[in-house]
Amino acid sequence: MLLRDSRATGILSGIKLFFVWTPPFSNSNGNKVMSNDVRAEAHRGEWAVYSREDIEQRWQRARQLMADAELDVLLITNEENFQYFTGTSSTLGLHYSVTRPAVLVFPASGAPTAVVGDLIADSFKMTSYVEQVVGYQDVLRFPFELIVDVLSACGARRVGAELGREQRMGMPVGDYLAVCDALADVDFVDAAEVIIVQRMVKTAEEVAYMRQAADITGRARQRMFDEVHSGMTERDVVRCLRRLILEEGGDRTSFVHLIAGFPAAHSQHHLDRPLSRGALLYVDAGAYVRYHTIDYARFATLGPATDKQKHAHATLLEANARMIDALAPGISCAQLHHIGANVIEAAGYEIPPSGRIGHGQGLQFTEPPSITPDDSTVLEAGMVISTEPEVALDMLWEDVHVITETGSEQLTAETVELRELDF
Secondary structure, three states: OEEEOHHHHOOOEOOEOOOOOOOOEEOOOOOEEOOHHHHHHHOOOOOOOOOHHHHHHHHHHHHHHHHHHOOOEEEEOOHHHHHHHHOOOOOOOOOOOOOOOOEEEEEOOOOOEEEEEHHHHHHHHHHOOOOEEEEEOOOOOOOOHHHHHHHHHHOOOEEEEOOOOOOOOOOOHHHHHHHHHHOOOOEEEEOHHHHHHHHHEOOHHHHHHHHHHHHHHHHHHHHHHHHOOOOOEHHHHHHHHHHHHHHOOOOEEEEEEEEOOOOOOOOOOOOOOEOOOOOEEEEEEEEEEOOEEOOEEEEEEEOOOOHHHHHHHHHHHHHHHHHHHHOOOOOEHHHHHHHHHHHHHHOOOOOOOOOOOOEEOOOOOOEEEEOOOOOOOEOOOOEEEEEOOEEOOOEEOOEEEEEOOOOEEEOOOOOOOOEEEOO
16 A cells, blocks of 8 residues: 655645555556556565565564564664665665655554655565555655654654664654654664664575675676786776676675785775786675675785785685684674684784674675674574684685574685686
8 A cells, every 4th residue: 555645645644544546547549557556556565575474574573672672663764774674675776865765664563664755666565565655755855744643653652763883874864853853752762782683683585695695706706816917907806896796697796895905995995006916816895686795705816826925815714714613503703703813813913903803794794793802792593694814914814604503504605715816
């Protein structure tokens, strides 16, 4: 059912939500043509990326966590959080456009309601199982009054919002504050930990997409190494990898972190600097398959590897193997860090300043938890996490694993050899 904003089409008034049915009309040939609304209703959920069972499993777990946190409603605005709870995208351009915010009001009981721009309302219905959809036509402002109406209709007294760590709101902060002001009797609190704990444990369908992303990334990167030649710049290499990820079946690239000598470009601002013989070509990247991605690293040498590079590579593989052996439900991230750090330090290297040697992944290429000395998160079945030992030579190794009931399964199957490119 598509519910429209009274400020746009005169259908929604106050907190009353009226269902809209648009009858078929006749074209010039006298044939009955269904309106977009009716066609979308007829194909609700038909093109969903996930099964209804998968989404309902997420909703059930979320409501258990909400009960523990005494939350009546989750107010979801962040793009990835919106994807997670609805199973589909809320924008035309995933962070490239912030016009027309989308919001999901997810109650502890009852049906969730999505508030989306009219432009995506029909496609949203065909790719999601959320049945209550409120559409709006405003472009120059976000009609936050709609959120007030829906929250009021829910009778919410305690609303969890994306206010804490690892969260970014997808609606203007001023509009969020206006919602808070309009509902002065409602308690708005931070729901970051509920969302983090929810998303850390993946469903089987999420893991399947991540496994595909890992395979695509590995094939593309090895083909990229084959194509690297003298005269290429760092930007040339990055463009080559992005092209190959598409050719191998990826939907897009999450990021490419490339290091090719000193000074290292520790960002995605790749330089128009030619590759140089003798340098290490480090490539950390990931493909997206639908909404899920992967993040892991491999490297090669531009010409024969030096003894120093070979020693660092062997150290990283040893640290990685020790960490993998320990992966299982019940071990903490801090304990994993200790295991990996011991190998690195014993080989004569320093732990990198960031201190992190692994992290969660999923809809984003970095997610909680983090393998650091200070993260006490205990691993449990269904979590996806990387082992990412690093030495102070701008070299790190990374593989990605799903935690199982008895241990772990590695999702990344790319070769572990130190490739020495003919350069």
